[in-house]
Amino acid sequence: MTQHPVQDRADQGGAPGVPQEAVLVLEDGRVFRGEAYGAVGQTVGEAVFSTGMTGYQETFTDPSYHRQVVVMTAPHIGNTGVNSADMESRRIWAAGVVVRDPALRPSNWRSQGDLADALRDAGVVGASGVDTRALTRHLRDRGAMRVGIFSGPAARRPHEELLRTVTEAPRMAGSALAAEVSTDQAYVVSPPEGVPTRFTVAALDLGIKGTTPALLASRGVRVHVLPATSTFEDVRATEPDGVFFSNGPGDPATADHEVGLLREVLDAGLPFFGICFGNQLLGRALGLGTYKLPFGHRGINQPVLDRSTGKVEVTAHNHGFAIAWPEGVPTDQPADTAYGPVRCSHVALNDDVVEGLRCEQVPAFSVQYHPEAAAGPHDAEYLFDRFTQLMEDHRAQA
Ligand SMILES: NC(=O)CC[C@H](N)C(=O)O
Numbered sequence: 001m002t003q004h005p006v007q008d009r010a011d012q013g014g015a016p017g018v019p020q021e022a023v024l025v026l027e028d029g030r031v032f033r034g035e036a037y038g039a040v041g042q043t044v045g046e047a048v049f050s051t052g053m054t055g056y057q058e059t060f061t062d063p064s065y066h067r068q069v070v071v072m073t074a075p076h077i078g079n080t081g082v083n084s085a086d087m088e089s090r091r092i093w094a095a096g097v098v099v100r101d102p103a104l105r106p107s108n109w110r111s112q113g114d115l116a117d118a119l120r121d122a123g124v125v126g127a128s129g130v131d132t133r134a135l136t137r138h139l140r141d142r143g144a145m146r147v148g149i150f151s152g153p154a155a156r157r158p159h160e161e162l163l164r165t166v167t168e169a170p171r172m173a174g175s176a177l178a179a180e181v182s183t184d185q186a187y188v189v190s191p192p193e194g195v196p197t198r199f200t201v202a203a204l205d206l207g208i209k210g211t212t213p214a215l216l217a218s219r220g221v222r223v224h225v226l227p228a229t230s231t232f233e234d235v236r237a238t239e240p241d242g243v244f245f246s247n248g249p250g251d252p253a254t255a256d257h258e259v260g261l262l263r264e265v266l267d268a269g270l271p272f273f274g275i276c277f278g279n280q281l282l283g284r285a286l287g288l289g290t291y292k293l294p295f296g297h298r299g300i301n302q303p304v305l306d307r308s309t310g311k312v313e314v315t316a317h318n319h320g321f322a323i324a325w326p327e328g329v330p331t332d333q334p335a336d337t338a339y340g341p342v343r344c345s346h347v348a349l350n351d352d353v354v355e356g357l358r359c360e361q362v363p364a365f366s367v368q369y370h371p372e373a374a375a376g377p378h379d380a381e382y383l384f385d386r387f388t389q390l391m392e393d394h395r396a397q398a
Helices: 056-060 115-121 132-142 152-156 159-167 211-217 232-237 256-267 277-286 379-397
Strands: 021-026 031-038 042-050 068-072 096-098 125-128 145-151 187-189 199-204 221-226 242-245 272-275 289-306 311-324 335-337 340-348 354-359 364-367
Touching: 021 125, 021 152, 021 159, 031 096, 031 115, 031 145, 042 096, 042 132, 042 159, 042 289, 042 311, 056 068, 056 115, 068 132, 096 145, 125 145, 132 289, 145 152, 145 159, 187 211, 199 211, 199 232, 199 379, 211 221, 211 379, 232 256, 242 256, 242 277, 242 379, 256 272, 256 277, 272 277, 272 379, 277 289, 277 311, 277 354, 277 364, 289 354, 311 354, 311 379, 340 364, 364 379
Parallel strands: 042 068, 068 096, 096 125, 199 221, 199 242, 242 272, 272 364
Antiparallel strands: 021 031, 021 145, 031 125, 042 145, 187 221, 289 311, 289 340, 335 340, 340 354, 354 364
């Protein structure tokens, strides 16, 4: 096993063994201090906190975290190292990482490397030794806001200059980011050997996690993963039995191209399933609004009620925006839309946020959370079966 002596990763350019300082400057002027972790330099993004006790690698490689600085509330991060199997995409997307107490060296039979090294190799600036509890409470009280991490020489610049760097960075609200993380080229994920192909799905990659096409493929779905800029012609060219829209970064209110594409999918009567960003876009396609949550839901232990079964599932979340239900708190009554009645199928038990939509006149449904989990419990995996069932039913009616 590779050993990672503590002094090896302490710094880049500083005295060996002496960690370099890191300063976090929030857009409201609040400052937190720590030590450089990962790459040394500076980064700015939206400060968000994730409550997952495990799954840091899947979190940081989830493209939905593009332009976000992720504060981990679990104090000890990095214990199990990193490995090639737990990458949810081709790279680490988090704009920055903030931890309290990083593991000095990883220890796990699956570990192939150290998280701090992986962050440094990816050029991701982080901070450790930060009072993440106080920082999280600050974000919970004041709401998500921009933050800069400045480490090494950058940490010694005057406060006013650092604050200006933060306040001049773009806000998350109003940012269109899906095309920045999406694949350039379409590709196909086929069912594993021994699993017969039953359906073809066109999956719009708005920031898709690798586990999603894998779970569809394991159910006999051939998945055509398409770039975010794809047109309805591109979708139709795959001869799909259904269409899927993935999770992804940015403000759903900016995604007009994708909403237009989704309306064409609904007009064509194709079965549709959306996750997270895809759920927000279904809401928009139906004519519902979206809004920014005060601090969002991020973690792997969020309770959600499935109203169709009365079951509560514990689910993985990562969203900062949500669908606005016409009367405020979603009721059991459907809302009227241009595509007929839509029900709030799932609701967050912590705060009544809309966590799922089910259309009654068109074959479309979506959830705001992550049935693919990775990381997280697998309570919601049944939703992939609901999608294959929807395609099955649609085929039987055709
Ligand atoms: N994971 C996601 O798809 C996130 C969706 C959207 N960017 C949000 O923050 O709400």
